[in-house]
Amino acid sequence: xxxxxxxxxxxxxxxxxxxxxxxxxxxxxxxxxxxxxxxxxxxxxxxxxxxxxxxxxxxxxxxxxxxxxxxxxxxxxxxxxxxxxxxxxxxxxxxxxxxxxxxxxxxxxxxxxxxxxxxxxxxxxxxxxxxxxxxxxxxxxxxxxxxxxxxxxxxxxxxxxxxxxxxxxxxxxxxxxxxxxxxxxxxxxxxxxxxxxxxxxxxxxxxxxxxxxxxxxxxxxxxxxxxxxxxxxxxxxxxxxxxxxxxxxxxxxxxxxxxxxxxxxxxxxxxxxxxx
Numbered sequence: 001x002x003x004x005x006x007x008x009x010x011x012x013x014x015x016x017x018x019x020x021x022x023x024x025x026x027x028x029x030x031x032x033x034x035x036x037x038x039x040x041x042x043x044x045x046x047x048x049x050x051x052x053x054x055x056x057x058x059x060x061x062x063x064x065x066x067x068x069x070x071x072x073x074x075x076x077x078x079x080x081x082x083x084x085x086x087x088x089x090x091x092x093x094x095x096x097x098x099x100x101x102x103x104x105x106x107x108x109x110x111x112x113x114x115x116x117x118x119x120x121x122x123x124x125x126x127x128x129x130x131x132x133x134x135x136x137x138x139x140x141x142x143x144x145x146x147x148x149x150x151x152x153x154x155x156x157x158x159x160x161x162x163x164x165x166x167x168x169x170x171x172x173x174x175x176x177x178x179x180x181x182x183x184x185x186x187x188x189x190x191x192x193x194x195x196x197x198x199x200x201x202x203x204x205x206x207x208x209x210x211x212x213x214x215x216x217x218x219x220x221x222x223x224x225x226x227x228x229x230x231x232x233x234x235x236x237x238x239x240x241x242x243x244x245x246x247x248x249x250x251x252x253x254x255x256x257x258x259x260x261x262x263x264x265x266x267x268x269x270x271x272x273x274x275x276x
Contacts (some may be wrong), residue, residue: 011071015062015274019267022062022274026055026263029075033058034255036079039148040141042133044220046089048256053086054079055263062274069162076149076163084141098138098185105131105189105199108207115205116216122223124201127208128192129221131201132247135185139178146171147178151244179244186243193246225254 007028013021033054037047057078065074115123136144142164149160161171191197208214266272 007071008067011062011065015065017274022059023264023267025071026059027260029058029072030055030255030259030263031253032072033075033079034259035253036076036148036153037083038253039133039136039152039250040083040144041089041092042137043090044224044256047253048259050083050086050089051255051259052262054082055259056266056272057082059272059274069159073159073162076155077165080145080149080163084145092137096134096137098135098181101134101138102185102189105204108210109198109200109203111206111210113206113209114216118216118219120202120205122219123205123209123214123216126214126219126222127204128201129250130208130213131190131204132250133221135182136247138185139181143174143178143181146174147182150175151179151182152247152250154248183243186246190243190246193243221251224251225256226251 007025010021010025014025034047034051037050041047041050058075149155149163157168161168164171186193189197189199191200
């Protein structure tokens with residue numbers, strides 16, 4: 001017998017009580033959920049906590065899946081509903097907006113620093129990814145989520161609207177508002193996308209270390225496990241002048257291995273079952 005590997009096939013088996021199919025199904029969705037949580041919440045520990053909560057909702061709610069969309073779309077919908085309503089996490093500051101972020105980027109360029117033996121390019125990469133994550137946090141959650149679905153994950157309009165349970169026209173308007181805010185900010189401040197801007201990732205390493213945002217001994221983002229290679233080379237940005245490409249050049253985050261062990265232990269305990 002040919003093993004079932006597609007997610008929709010695994011869903012049918014899992015809802016029929018196949019424990020192995022359930023484990024493989026959740027493993028197949030895990031990186032998608034974690035990647036979305038990372039971009040929404042910035043910090044890996046917060047993303048891991050949220051991913052655990054979302055995966056529990058996916059497993060326990062699997063019996064409600066009726067196949068009106070692909071199971072991956074349905075899982076994104078479960079994740080989106082959770083991420084829109086979950087408690088505010090450590091880096092979601094009400095005072096953070098694009099004006100405040102622009103002022104921060106203009107301050108402290110070329111601050112001297114001690115790299116502690118860490119490669120300067122790796123430190124600049126930590127700053128770059130942290131900066132793009134910070135830009136996303138300047139958007140409120142509904143606009144942040146719409147922008148991530150449309151311009152970072154590059155999901156289709158109908159898929160994004162289905163995930164957010166919006167009419168297609170309402171979804172397009174939300175994406176357009178978020179896209180305009182991000183594009184205006186990036187073109188006015190980012191030296192990668194617009195070379196006339198003074199801000200450069202390598203020029204911000206020193207101030208990032210000084211302010212405790214980057215720890216050369218414990219890089220959070222640049223060394224994060226990735227599920228695949230970068231989707232867009234950074235060198236294309238100067239040609240494309242495309243803010244979205246800046247975000248798509250961030251890592252495709254792979255969920256921590258601890259999540260796999262956690263899920264297996266939870267399923268083994270018998271406390272987590274599919275509700276039909």
